[in-house]
Amino acid sequence: MHCLRCNGLMALTRFYDLRDDTGNIAFDAWRCIGCGEVLDSVIYTNRIQRPRFTRLRKLRPVRI
Ligand SMILES: [Zn+2]
Secondary structure, rough: OOOOOOOOOEEEEEEEEEEEEEEEEEEEEEEEEEOOOOOOOOHHHHHOOOOOOOOOOOOOOOOO
16 A cells, blocks of 8 residues: 555554553554555545535625
8 A cells, every 4th residue: 555645655553542441542554654644444534525514705895
């Protein structure tokens, strides 16, 4: 697998998050060896989904 940012080699890596009452929280994700980009299923899903609402910018009146 190649990185979408730098086209570098990505390696499957186990990440450990903060510890809670149940113990360590670990998840597997792809990490780029070159730039450090991390990609897992949640990140990938959020990136491909389009936002449902777009924020409309209020236009200022034009002075002539
Ligand atoms: Zn990269």
